[in-house]
Amino acid sequence: MAIEYKTRTQLVVETLREKILSGEIVAGQALRQTALADELNVSRIPVREALLQLEAEGLVTFEPHKGASATELSAAQVDELFELRAMIEGDLLAASLVHITDHALAQATDILVNLDSALGKENAANTWSELNSDFHNCLYSGANRPQTANLVNILNKNADRYIRMHLLWAGGISKAGPEHAELLAFCQARDIDNAVAKLKQHILNSRDEIKAFLLQREAS
Amino acid sequence: MAIEYKTRTQLVVETLREKILSGEIVAGQALRQTALADELNVSRIPVREALLQLEAEGLVTFEPHKGASATELSAAQVDELFELRAMIEGDLLAASLVHITDHALAQATDILVNLDSALGKENAANTWSELNSDFHNCLYSGANRPQTANLVNILNKNADRYIRMHLLWAGGISKAGPEHAELLAFCQARDIDNAVAKLKQHILNSRDEIKAFLLQREAS
DNA sequence: CAATTGCTTATTTTATACAATCTATTATAA
DNA sequence: TTATAATAGATTGTATAAAATAAGCAATTG
Structure with missing residues (x-):
């Protein structure tokens, strides 16, 4: 049984997804890249890439130069x-x-x-x-x-x-x-x-x- | 009528998407980040982020540490x-x-x-x-x-x-x-x-x- | 000679540093 | 007072540099 390698980006994706799904990150909340990077002990690049992936999943909304936030569905x-x-x-x-x-x-x-x-x-x-x-x-x-x-x-x-x-x-x-x-x-x-x-x-x-x-x- | 601002990442997304859809980039072809960055005159970060977005669209496949390639559908x-x-x-x-x-x-x-x-x-x-x-x-x-x-x-x-x-x-x-x-x-x-x-x-x-x-x- | 190990190189991934952009606040003028 | 402009701080976007990883080739061992 091979262990699976995970990049930091993937780990950040999983962490953030769980935080959003569990409600720890509430909808509409701004997701500051620096804050998340510090919290998770990685640089901002993996955080950015994770946010992009989550945007593709529909859990996060990205606005250029304004940042990301957890999406709220009506x-x-x-x-x-x-x-x-x-x-x-x-x-x-x-x-x-x-x-x-x-x-x-x-x-x-x-x-x-x-x-x-x-x-x-x-x-x-x-x-x-x-x-x-x-x-x-x-x-x-x-x-x-x-x-x-x-x-x-x-x-x-x-x-x-x-x-x-x-x-x-x-x-x-x-x-x-x-x-x-x-x-x-x-x-x-x-x-x-x-x-x-x-x-x-x-x-x-x-x-x-x-x-x-x-x-x-x-x-x- | 406001002109729309586009980040480099978005521009790269559009360029690559068009290249893939038009067949200029053939399916299966490896997409080297440095090569693309040089060709499009940007750094590798926007290229990476563009590739990630295209992966979410299903046009590109990413393998950790191996890079991206244009997906081919059977x-x-x-x-x-x-x-x-x-x-x-x-x-x-x-x-x-x-x-x-x-x-x-x-x-x-x-x-x-x-x-x-x-x-x-x-x-x-x-x-x-x-x-x-x-x-x-x-x-x-x-x-x-x-x-x-x-x-x-x-x-x-x-x-x-x-x-x-x-x-x-x-x-x-x-x-x-x-x-x-x-x-x-x-x-x-x-x-x-x-x-x-x-x-x-x-x-x-x-x-x-x-x-x-x-x-x-x-x-x- | 086959198989394995260790090294070299190419490539990706991540970090750091800097530039561009936005936001909020203050200052200025009507 | 209200609206507009200027400015400072925060935040994002991008470039470059460093680290991690994979793949290929040479060296070594049995």
Whole structure:
């Protein structure tokens, strides 16, 4: 097993991404290159490059000569994002179920168990979010569509903040647990139509809950 | 009308993108930072940052300590890319047609005229490609979905190389002219279902032609 | 002679230093 | 008082220099 080498830029990317997703860096906050460089004990160059990469992921906004800031999505943008996810992930799941292996389905079952038990514990949002991502990727593994999978991951990196936020502040995606189980059941039965419908419903449900939460917050 | 300021990094991005899309930089070719910096009369930092941005667009691949190279998409990847485009652009068009203005449609008509006349002239591929992009964006202007529009643009930046290549080497997207006209007619009639079907067919047609061309080339 | 090790060179990655730009504050004039 | 200009400080953007890494070739060992 080879250890993977990581450049400082990559390490900074991962650190900053986690800070943004976890909410430690709040949306709209200016990201001063010198401050970050000092904090992380690197020079400004890797910080700049990391910020550029995060901009490409949509987590950071860059303005020439003005600097970077963590992007904040409005309720309307969240709406759009989840709608995109529903469409693309639905398509991906349909393509995946044709070829998905029993092994992948067994793996998804395992993840689901951990997912449920993660909710109560501390650091719930971070663990849950990671497992949630694993679960979904597992279901898409049969599709053999690397570009689409990559796109889905980028979209999820944007959605993740809002899912975590909701999980922390509002007690979680209330319906996620049973929805996951139902989804998995349809997948195991290779019932493509119902599985896709359930997945889309699952994504759009969380959209609705999150949007309601955001709108309420925007009002106040 | 304010002129827009551009950092060197942005200028390098544009220059390199154009070189890649036009085929001047061939796929797989190593992109040496020093060489590019000398050629463009800038230091290596803007070159690096430009390469990173292009990587995010999917036009360039970065390997730590090995450098960057222009990405080459296989026939399978092109397949996937165009399928994604058909799905997302179809959805975007449907959303757009509900609210699209007469002004936007008139603009699209104008572009179409230029588009047809661009085919014969020199530098056809570059002009055509740009106008083609304008035409489609024009039709999507009613959707008011900035994130989706942005995503579509990124996907198109990837597809563009193959469209241009096909245009140059194989005499063009043979059916594009009439298809565009038909598509516009459906849009003007606000016939959403037929317009979307026509758009998808249009995208998938070019996919088929390009894929056939690529497969033939891969064989030899 | 094959395989491995150590060195050389090319290239990338990171740091430091400087120049350009923006922002906020103060000073000046209408 | 209000608006505009000037200025200082902070911050970003770029260039150059130093360090880290990879790849290729020669030397060495079995």
